[in-house]
Amino acid sequence: MLPKYKRILLKLSGESLMGESNYGIDPKVIQQYAQDIKSVTDLGVQVAVVIGGGNIYRGMNEAETGIERAQGDYMGMLATVINGMAMQSGLEKIGLYTRLQSAIKMEQIAEPYIRRRAIRHLEKGRVVIFGAGTGNPYFTTDTAASLRAIEIQADVILKGTRVDGIYTADPEKDSSAVKYETISFSEVYQKSLNVMDMTAFTLCQENKLPIIVFDMNRPGNLLHVIMGRNVGTLVQA
Numbered sequence: 001m002l003p004k005y006k007r008i009l010l011k012l013s014g015e016s017l018m019g020e021s022n023y024g025i026d027p028k029v030i031q032q033y034a035q036d037i038k039s040v041t042d043l044g045v046q047v048a049v050v051i052g053g054g055n056i057y058r059g060m061n062e063a064e065t066g067i068e069r070a071q072g073d074y075m076g077m078l079a080t081v082i083n084g085m086a087m088q089s090g091l092e093k094i095g096l097y098t099r100l101q102s103a104i105k106m107e108q109i110a111e112p113y114i115r116r117r118a119i120r121h122l123e124k125g126r127v128v129i130f131g132a133g134t135g136n137p138y139f140t141t142d143t144a145a146s147l148r149a150i151e152i153q154a155d156v157i158l159k160g161t162r163v164d165g166i167y168t169a170d171p172e173k174d175s176s177a178v179k180y181e182t183i184s185f186s187e188v189y190q191k192s193l194n195v196m197d198m199t200a201f202t203l204c205q206e207n208k209l210p211i212i213v214f215d216m217n218r219p220g221n222l223l224h225v226i227m228g229r230n231v232g233t234l235v236q237a
């Protein structure tokens with residue numbers, strides 16, 4: 001069986017990197033994600049990664065932090081670079097080649113984001129990690145993931161979450177919630193289901209980029225998704 005997708009953009013939330021703790025980066029989570037990514041690059045799948053920063057800093061809580069929104073957002077973007085560096089190390093430890101590209105210039109630790117260069121790295125089999133979100137405050141890493149996925153012409157955006165797909169209601173609150181196997185963009189809108197923030201979601205819809213929401217914390221799931229097995233929920237036009 002051949003992989004269903006050739007080039008993917010994997011969005012990992014910063015929060016998931018915390019694992020069992022309530023702050024920072026759990027090395028076990030990094031190891032698991034790295035192994036899962038290797039399982040698909042071994043098949044020749046090209047992998048780009050966008051990581052959030054919520055485990056370290058989120059810029060949106062001006063009222064709580066006393067730090068103005070834009071300033072906090074830049075802090076959040078820096079947090080994603082820290083996570084990206086951790087992920088880079090985890091991947092290199094198991095023999096993968098990687099490049100970290102940052103939307104905010106920091107040349108000592110990351111290449112600047114250059115679209116054509118990112119594509120070249122992918123073609124050479126390197127895992128490309130996009131850090132610093134979009135480089136702009138008032139955006140999210142989901143939006144960065146959608147934007148980069150479209151730019152590099154990924155076949156699909158894979159959103160790794162704690163739940164294994166999109167449900168009719170929040171499965172952590174409502175036990176009668178049922179999971180969708182596939183759902184259309186317009187149905188997600190109509191039912192006000194929470195997949196990504198609107199900016200990110202609209203970018204995917206307008207550019208007909210399918211999204212798969214799945215549980216990245218279950219080892220092996222990424223491979224299942226790549227092979228087109230029935231894991232998570234597929235959002236498509």
Ligand code: UDP
Pocket residue numbers: 012013014015051052053054055057058059060072073074075076077079080132133134135136137138139140141142143144
């Ligand atoms: N952020 C931003 N612009 C971007 C991406 C991220 O300003 O393009 C900031 C924003 O403050 C956000 C923080 O970085 O709260 C961390 O990203 P996010 O909350 O999306 O991470 P996740 O929820 O995936 O951990």
